Amino acid sequence: MAVRPVRLFGDPVLKSEAEEITEFDDSLKQLVEDMLETMDVHGGVGLAANQIGLLKRIFVYDCSHETPGARGHVINPVWKPKGDDTVLKEEGCLSIPDIHADVERYAEVTVTGVDCEGNPVEFDAEGLLARCVQHETDHLDGVLFFKRLTPERRKAAMKEMRNTQWFIDGVESV
Numbered sequence: 001m002a003v004r005p006v007r008l009f010g011d012p013v014l015k016s017e018a019e020e021i022t023e024f025d026d027s028l029k030q031l032v033e034d035m036l037e038t039m040d041v042h043g044g045v046g047l048a049a050n051q052i053g054l055l056k057r058i059f060v061y062d063c064s065h066e067t068p069g070a071r072g073h074v075i076n077p078v079w080k081p082k083g084d085d086t087v088l089k090e091e092g093c094l095s096i097p098d099i100h101a102d103v104e105r106y107a108e109v110t111v112t113g114v115d116c117e118g119n120p121v122e123f124d125a126e127g128l129l130a131r132c133v134q135h136e137t138d139h140l141d142g143v144l145f146f147k148r149l150t151p152e153r154r155k156a157a158m159k160e161m162r163n164t165q166w167f168i169d170g171v172e173s174v
Contacts, residue, residue, distance in 0.1 A: 001030075001037045004052040008166060009096045009144065013050050018057045018140040021075050024118040028058075032073045032116050035060040044094045046132040048139030051095050059136035063129040070129050074113040074121055077140070079133050082108035082124065091135060091145050098164050101157045103148045105134045 007013055021028065031049070039047040039060055048059040059077065063070040085107040092100045108126045111133045115121050125133050135145060146154055161167050 001033045003041045004034055004038045006038065006042060006047075006051055006094050007053055009161065011053075011095075013053050013055065014095055014139070014144060015142045016050060016055055017142045018048070018050050018055045020057050024114075024116060028075075029116045031056075031058065032060060035073070036062070036071075039094075042094050045128065046136040047094060048136045050139055050142070057140050059140065061129065061132045061136065063127075063132055066128045067125075070125075072121075073116065074111060074133075075115065077111055077113040077133070077137050079109045079111040079137055081106040082110055087131075089131065091131065093135070093145055095139075096144065096146070096161060097166055099157055099161050101145070101149055101153050103131075103135075103145055105131050105148075109133055111137075 031054070035047050035049065035052065035058070038052060039062060045063050046059060046061045049056040057077065058073060058075045060073045061071065086104050087107045088102050088104045090100050091103045107130060108124065109130045110122065110124050112120070112122045138145065138148070146157060149157060
């Protein structure tokens with residue numbers, strides 16, 4: 001396993017749409033392990049492949065502190081809301097360190113995809129796991145959580161980000 005550098009805001013790969021995965025081999029299994037380790041080292045609850053510079057439709061997650069057993073990965077994820085209820089809650093992102101803002105997301109979703117062996121994956125998610133699925137899938141579509149903020153919240157978050165040391169220093173990855 002290896003910890004991979006996390007790409008930061010401003011890196012073009014974060015605004016790029018990831019491509020569907022069609023090859024299921026040992027290198028994909030290694031990627032899952034590397035992504036889980038990278039997420040863990042950085043204290044995240046989710047990590048999308050483009051956050052480590054790869055335009056592949058895969059994300060890993062670990063929301064097990066809230067939902068027992070909620071740790072894993074989804075390849076080629078697709079999600080649908082379960083109902084119309086939304087929740088406004090604080091989010092952060094490993095690619096935008098030290099910045100948090102309230103984001104409105106669906107309260108419950110159903111996610112489908114496959115695992116690293118090509119087997120179907122489907123589960124319902126609520127709470128943090130539902131938020132994580134939506135956030136990480138956004139990454140795979142080239143969307144950062146800033147785009148989900150109201151104009152006022154986005155302006156405040158951008159102002160706060162411009163004052164962070166990593167932004168001032170122009171760091172490309174952590």
